[in-house]
Amino acid sequence: MRKVFSMALVFGLMLCLFPGCTDKPADDDPQAGKVYYLNFKPEANDDWQMVAAKYKEEKGIDVKVVTAASGDYEKTLGVEIDKENPPTMFQVNGPIGLSTWKDYALDISDSEIYKELISDDFALKQDGKVYGIAYVYEAYGLITNKKLLADAGYSIEDIKDFASLKRIAEDIHSRSKELGFDAFTSSGLDGSSAWRFSGHLTNLPLYYEFTADNVTTQPATIKGTYLDNFKAVWDLYINNSATDPKTLTSKTGDDAVAEFKEGKAVFYQNGTWEYANATAIGKENIGFLPIYFGVDDAKQGLAAGTENYWVVNSQVSEADQKATLDFMKWLATSETGTMALSSGEMGFTSPFKSAKKPDNGLYAILDDMLAKGDTTSVKWMFPYTPNTDAWRAEVVSALAAYSAGTGDWNGVKTAIVDGWSKQYQASHQ
Amino acid sequence: MKKTTKRSSAAVMNRSQRRSMRAFAPLFLLPTVAAFCIGFVWPFLQGIYLSFFRFKTLKFTTFVGFDNYEKALEDETFLRSFLFTVAFTLVSVTVINLVAFAIAFVLTKGIKGSTVFRTVFFMPNLIGGIVLGYIWKMILDGVIIRFLGSTLALNATYGFWGLVILLCWQQIGYMMIIYIAGLQNVPTEYLEAAKIDGAGSFQILRHIIIPTVMPSITICTFLTLTNSFKLFDQNLALTGGAPFRQTEMLALNIYQSFYNSVSNMGIGQAKAVIFFVAVVIIALSQLYFTRSREVQE
Numbered sequence: 001m002r003k004v005f006s007m008a009l010v011f012g013l014m015l016c017l018f019p020g021c022t023d024k025p026a027d028d029d030p031q032a033g034k035v036y037y038l039n040f041k042p043e044a045n046d047d048w049q050m051v052a053a054k055y056k057e058e059k060g061i062d063v064k065v066v067t068a069a070s071g072d073y074e075k076t077l078g079v080e081i082d083k084e085n086p087p088t089m090f091q092v093n094g095p096i097g098l099s100t101w102k103d104y105a106l107d108i109s110d111s112e113i114y115k116e117l118i119s120d121d122f123a124l125k126q127d128g129k130v131y132g133i134a135y136v137y138e139a140y141g142l143i144t145n146k147k148l149l150a151d152a153g154y155s156i157e158d159i160k161d162f163a164s165l166k167r168i169a170e171d172i173h174s175r176s177k178e179l180g181f182d183a184f185t186s187s188g189l190d191g192s193s194a195w196r197f198s199g200h201l202t203n204l205p206l207y208y209e210f211t212a213d214n215v216t217t218q219p220a221t222i223k224g225t226y227l228d229n230f231k232a233v234w235d236l237y238i239n240n241s242a243t244d245p246k247t248l249t250s251k252t253g254d255d256a257v258a259e260f261k262e263g264k265a266v267f268y269q270n271g272t273w274e275y276a277n278a279t280a281i282g283k284e285n286i287g288f289l290p291i292y293f294g295v296d297d298a299k300q301g302l303a304a305g306t307e308n309y310w311v312v313n314s315q316v317s318e319a320d321q322k323a324t325l326d327f328m329k330w331l332a333t334s335e336t337g338t339m340a341l342s343s344g345e346m347g348f349t350s351p352f353k354s355a356k357k358p359d360n361g362l363y364a365i366l367d368d369m370l371a372k373g374d375t376t377s378v379k380w381m382f383p384y385t386p387n388t389d390a391w392r393a394e395v396v397s398a399l400a401a402y403s404a405g406t407g408d409w410n411g412v413k414t415a416i417v418d419g420w421s422k423q424y425q426a427s428h429q
Numbered sequence: 430m431k432k433t434t435k436r437s438s439a440a441v442m443n444r445s446q447r448r449s450m451r452a453f454a455p456l457f458l459l460p461t462v463a464a465f466c467i468g469f470v471w472p473f474l475q476g477i478y479l480s481f482f483r484f485k486t487l488k489f490t491t492f493v494g495f496d497n498y499e500k501a502l503e504d505e506t507f508l509r510s511f512l513f514t515v516a517f518t519l520v521s522v523t524v525i526n527l528v529a530f531a532i533a534f535v536l537t538k539g540i541k542g543s544t545v546f547r548t549v550f551f552m553p554n555l556i557g558g559i560v561l562g563y564i565w566k567m568i569l570d571g572v573i574i575r576f577l578g579s580t581l582a583l584n585a586t587y588g589f590w591g592l593v594i595l596l597c598w599q600q601i602g603y604m605m606i607i608y609i610a611g612l613q614n615v616p617t618e619y620l621e622a623a624k625i626d627g628a629g630s631f632q633i634l635r636h637i638i639i640p641t642v643m644p645s646i647t648i649c650t651f652l653t654l655t656n657s658f659k660l661f662d663q664n665l666a667l668t669g670g671a672p673f674r675q676t677e678m679l680a681l682n683i684y685q686s687f688y689n690s691v692s693n694m695g696i697g698q699a700k701a702v703i704f705f706v707a708v709v710i711i712a713l714s715q716l717y718f719t720r721s722r723e724v725q726e
Binding site for chain 2: 074075078081082100103104189191244246247249250315387389390393394397398400401404406426427428429
């Protein structure tokens, strides 16, 4: 009797150890499938949680949204995708990201969401098949405080090229004490801010080099033809700001935002996604300038593109895949879905036929520039970067050393050019 | 009174009862054994297994033999982080143990407020590594920017000493508690006898106290040695390896090659196995050497 009792106890204990085996929620319809989206944009996390709740309300399907920390998307995805309930929907940054996650990318050539795209340019294809759907079109440049510019005696029209940007920025910096503000926000090299430079600013030399050399796939090596221009812009940033260049590694993204919001600096390099923050200075005061690079300034537009493609996980059940595709379609077509994508922190311009225009002044400026047609957008080349995180980390270290005077510009060149081939080798071994 | 009841109840328990008690042994062992297997043995074995594969996720793996080990040993950042870790371990083990012993020695002298001091010194140990790392980053950056015109992330030397300071601050209190326990066990008869024989305080320390607290020294050096060698959280939060991965310790190096690689995480896995072997060799040889100096009372 006692033996039976102890056996039963042991067995009961074992059951307690594996809760997953016993507590299957009974009210869930296994045929319905579920959606798990691994979100890339930390700033839009709250909005995504709201969308998930609304979808549950309207369609009764569970949507789980998890947001990866800034700069940690690949790590998080790598961990999550190995779990028993992996993301059914995740994102890749372009062709290189797709080749990394090819084993998990579902062919969605026949999906309804694909038919919702306004142009085939926004589909991510490989070998003629569609694997990714761009869901947002973005642009970055110099977000400008027009009011402060006027206080300093200039208007945004005065800035037409790198030379005029430099002249005005240096003038503002030299009078910063009497004006009460400076030219540039801090170019922080803390992880929360460094991507603006290691990712977005380095895109300019890459873009001009790749355009000149007709590069259309990931190159094994780069030449660094336009790194002198890069240096000129970087020098302009760090020498015309209230922040001591020696302390950049301790400056965060929040620091730069705060400086811009409080009207302590005129120029803030960032993109359309920062509109909600930028409105703190008054919608009417927001300007948006290309990062003039001194190559072809008269024609240079904002840097516009996307590194955000939705991918459906090919390794989850068909029910989940279907639920995920339904969710995507709902986002792109339904009233609630399109509203959600185009408002709040998301405020996306999405390349879908029934997408709503976001209330986003930065997009409005981009649209104006595109409509005028006398400039060409700088394309996003950074999705070609090999081993992105590792490459960027070295560029940041080199920029930090250069800015603080403990390293020289050659270090930055090495990190960018030699670092590229090194990481290309590492990612192709 | 107590003793007698105990003995009588033991006498009452007959053989069959004892056997039935024994039948419960698996039940009581089960949670720990299961946790140990799930949390340690299985991942460990799988880790070794995976180090022979090229993989990005566990679903798609390709066998590559010792290829990952070759690549791991060819990696110069791995070697550099090894040397950095060794240097860091030597410095921090020495400093932590000397200071912890000194504080414990003073606090067992019966000065006023000893208990308060013990609590205060112990408290840093209760804060997690990442939090400590970020707090100390702010503190140290503030000081370094003000007086040296640089930052932690710019200078590997500052990074090194920053890590030493951080780990000392965190670990000294814990080691102090162990030393206090050891020092309180030094028999007063020995001390009195030595005093009567005319031994000076240094001689007492050298010939009476240190030999008797040797077990504490063994455990403290073991703990500090392995803790310093395996340091990760504090390293990640304080310097993150900057500048140019020069302040990257072994664990962080493994983490980086595991997660920053788009094609093959197997190299990181191979490094982790090498790392494990290194930790075991170092820890066991340290135990052997200090144990041999312990005296039996």
